[in-house]
Amino acid sequence: MNLGPWDIIILQPIINVLIALSHFLFNNFGLTIIVLTLIIRFILLPLTMRQLRATKAMSSLQPKLQELQKKYARDKQKLAQEQMQLYKESGVNPIGCAIPMIIQFPIWIALYQAIILALAVNPEALLNLSRYFYGWAAPLANLPLSNSFLGLNLATGNIFLAVLVGVTMWVQQKMVTSASQDPRTAQQSQLMLWMMPIMFTFFSISFPSGLALYWVISNIFSIVVQYFVTGWGELNLNFLKGRPKDTAPIKDKKGKKYSELEQTPKKAPSGSPTASKSPQEGLSDGKSRDISQDRGGGDSKSSNPIKRWFGRS
Amino acid sequence: MKLIKRRAFSRIAVILCVAIGSVLLLTGCVRGMSPIGWSGVLIADGSLYTGSKEGRLVSVDRGTNPPSVKPAEPLRAAPSGSTCSTTGGSGGTCGGSAPGVAIYGTPAMANVAVLGDLIYIAGYNGKVFAYEAKTLQQRWVYPVEGNLAPIVSTIAVSGEMLYFGCTDSNLYALDTATGNLEWKFATGGEIWSSPVVDNNSVFISSFDKKIYAVDAATGAKKWEFSTTATNVATPLALDGVLYVGSLDRNLYAIDETNGQQIWKFTGGNWFWARPVALNGLIFAPNLDSKVYAINARTGAVQTQFDCGGQVASWPVVVNNEVVVATQNGKLLGLSANSTTPRSIAAIANNVVAPLSADAGVVYINGPDNVIYGFDVITGAQTSIALQPK
Numbered sequence: 261m262n263l264g265p266w267d268i269i270i271l272q273p274i275i276n277v278l279i280a281l282s283h284f285l286f287n288n289f290g291l292t293i294i295v296l297t298l299i300i301r302f303i304l305l306p307l308t309m310r311q312l313r314a315t316k317a318m319s320s321l322q323p324k325l326q327e328l329q330k331k332y333a334r335d336k337q338k339l340a341q342e343q344m345q346l347y348k349e350s351g352v353n354p355i356g357c358a359i360p361m362i363i364q365f366p367i368w369i370a371l372y373q374a375i376i377l378a379l380a381v382n383p384e385a386l387l388n389l390s391r392y393f394y395g396w397a398a399p400l401a402n403l404p405l406s407n408s409f410l411g412l413n414l415a416t417g418n419i420f421l422a423v424l425v426g427v428t429m430w431v432q433q434k435m436v437t438s439a440s441q442d443p444r445t446a447q448q449s450q451l452m453l454w455m456m457p458i459m460f461t462f463f464s465i466s467f468p469s470g471l472a473l474y475w476v477i478s479n480i481f482s483i484v485v486q487y488f489v490t491g492w493g494e495l496n497l498n499f500l501k502g503r504p505k506d507t508a509p510i511k512d513k514k515g516k517k518y519s520e521l522e523q524t525p526k527k528a529p530s531g532s533p534t535a536s537k538s539p540q541e542g543l544s545d546g547k548s549r550d551i552s553q554d555r556g557g558g559d560s561k562s563s564n565p566i567k568r569w570f571g572r573s
Numbered sequence: 574m575k576l577i578k579r580r581a582f583s584r585i586a587v588i589l590c591v592a593i594g595s596v597l598l599l600t601g602c603v604r605g606m607s608p609i610g611w612s613g614v615l616i617a618d619g620s621l622y623t624g625s626k627e628g629r630l631v632s633v634d635r636g637t638n639p640p641s642v643k644p645a646e647p648l649r650a651a652p653s654g655s656t657c658s659t660t661g662g663s664g665g666t667c668g669g670s671a672p673g674v675a676i677y678g679t680p681a682m683a684n685v686a687v688l689g690d691l692i693y694i695a696g697y698n699g700k701v702f703a704y705e706a707k708t709l710q711q712r713w714v715y716p717v718e719g720n721l722a723p724i725v726s727t728i729a730v731s732g733e734m735l736y737f738g739c740t741d742s743n744l745y746a747l748d749t750a751t752g753n754l755e756w757k758f759a760t761g762g763e764i765w766s767s768p769v770v771d772n773n774s775v776f777i778s779s780f781d782k783k784i785y786a787v788d789a790a791t792g793a794k795k796w797e798f799s800t801t802a803t804n805v806a807t808p809l810a811l812d813g814v815l816y817v818g819s820l821d822r823n824l825y826a827i828d829e830t831n832g833q834q835i836w837k838f839t840g841g842n843w844f845w846a847r848p849v850a851l852n853g854l855i856f857a858p859n860l861d862s863k864v865y866a867i868n869a870r871t872g873a874v875q876t877q878f879d880c881g882g883q884v885a886s887w888p889v890v891v892n893n894e895v896v897v898a899t900q901n902g903k904l905l906g907l908s909a910n911s912t913t914p915r916s917i918a919a920i921a922n923n924v925v926a927p928l929s930a931d932a933g934v935v936y937i938n939g940p941d942n943v944i945y946g947f948d949v950i951t952g953a954q955t956s957i958a959l960q961p962k
Contacts (some may be wrong), residue, residue, distance in 0.1 A: 382607070382675075383608065383677060384608065384609055387845065390845070390860045390883070395841070
């Protein structure tokens with residue numbers, strides 16, 4: 261079996277770095293996974309930031325887009341033109357959210373595969389691993405790597421790490437999820453919010469927990485980055501603070517155009533949802549429900565204050 | 574139109590995420606998550622015996638035309654919670670897994686008083702089984718209750734004892750007739766290699782970076798030899814010297830009597846397969862795609878054969894030639910008088926299972942559950958499907 265282009269270009273370098281790292285990190289595979297995950301996530305940080313900013317920009321445009329949709333509900337062509345114009349003026353590329361994510365996928369998958377190979381959970385896996393060594397890496401390979409990390413066996417499934425994967429993924433998804441008036445989009449967001457964490461929790465139980473550790477670290481990294489870019493986003497932290505969630509507008513230190521977009525609604529006339537109150541202030545009725553919880557129906561005449569707010573805009 | 578595009582993108586995002594999940598699941602499994610097995614072929618009394626990919630002992634009677642294939646009852650999987658771990662389950666639910674218990678060891682045979690010929694095989698489910706050679710009826714199983722850790726080792730038979738290593742770190746000795754435990758010897762790491770019995774000693778290499786010599790009758794340690802990496806390869810015992818490869822890239826020649834190193838040779842990658850001897854040379858396959866022909870006495874390399882693919886399967890000597898199979902499907906003949914491999918045949922599959930030979934024919938248990946036979950002179954191929962279609 262010869263290595264294919266995928267193996268040579270992406271998988272092989274990652275595996276050799278993994279081996280070298282483990283050599284210098286006391287043959288501790290848990291520590292190696294954490295460090296390698298962080299290194300790769302830092303390398304991909306510019307792409308991640310770009311994706312987050314684009315997502316944020318799209319979110320910021322939502323009120324304007326809703327406004328346009330209402331205004332040109334019967335003229336689809338005009339609506340498309342206006343939307344295009346809005347994107348152009350705001351400097352937002354609607355596919356800007358997806359492209360960086362798509363570029364990162366191969367790296368994530370390769371990292372995942374590298375961890376599986378390095379775990380060498382059975383004879384075939386260990387034998388397979390030998391095909392990926394560079395000349396300099398073979399002497400460093402102290403394999404199989406030690407599977408023990410903080411009392412966990414990284415070669416077998418672990419329920420604790422699996423649950424942690426699910427929770428961190430849910431938190432991260434929740435922060436990313438943007439409020440949408442479009443019922444279909446809202447439904448898809450809801451689906452994503454729950455489907456992915458459940459799916460990955462299941463994977464984590466079934467697979468060696470070394471992978472779960474990778475996912476947990478990767479998710480925590482995403483949460484931290486996401487926090488610095490958009491704050492807690494849709495995540496409701498009332499239960500921690502004991503008061504209605506702080507819904508101050510999200511801040512972006514670098515994206516000037518996006519901040520302009522955020523400022524625009526503030527200049528809106530009184531009564532406008534963006535005048536002085538932040539969109540979610542209407543939630544301070546003590547119930548403090550999450551936006552996403554009310555998205556499924558998609559009824560613009562809903563009693564939900566968020567929907568009312570969007571409806572007025 | 575733009576709205577439609579946005580909706581499309583949302584849908585794409587959902588589809589992408591599902592796709593990623595599926596890709597992660599599938600690639601993870603396909604790329605080595607599931608134990609499949611690579612049992613070799615035992616040739617005895619005109620019949621072939623091997624462990625099939627379905628997880629059962631299969632005998633092939635070469636005396637009939639076409640050869641008759643007789644399977645034993647399938648090995649039963651150990652109860653296991655994890656589908657993709659080293660716990661010795663059936664191979665789990667992952668793609669690419671074997672449908673039954675993975676079998677890595679080549680069957681072994683012993684003639685036992687009253688019972689006649691018995692065939693022994695060990696499974697990844699942590700059980701050792703003894704079958705009557707003629708009927709494939711099970712005679713005994715060890716352990717009777719429960720399971721050991723997964724067994725990768727091939728069973729070695731000597732006298733009235735059989736020996737095997739286990740991933741629970743122990744070397745076991747059982748009575749060939751009853752399957753009763755005679756003794757067990759604990760090492761410091763998993764054992765994947767197969768024991769070798771010579772001069773009343775059992776030699777075994779372990780993940781704990783050591784090679785051990787143990788008294789064959791009592792299990793008492795005679796000596797241990799340290800390497801600098803994990804040991805997976807099975808040793809070759811010849812004329813009082815043990816030749817054993819290691820994942821530290823070295824092939825060691827060790828004095829059987831005292832465990833002292835005689836020489837060592839460093840290759841480009843791991844020494845995985847058991848070496849063979851021919852005409853005073855040790856032919857040692859390395860995962861750097863080369864087979865090194867090394868002077869057995871001095872450790873000097875006489876020839877490096879570039880095989881164009883990793884050699885993980887145990888070579889075999891046929892007609893004064895060493896026959897090796899590469900993982901990219903080449904069957905090659907290596908001679909002490911030549912510096913280049915002779916191509917015997919091209920195999921459609923990658924070969925990892927140990928080779929066996931009889932009457933000028935090399936037998937390979939392929940990954941597709943078929944035993945292939947290759948005439949080493951003509952390259953003519955015969956094949957016997959182990960699973961009726």
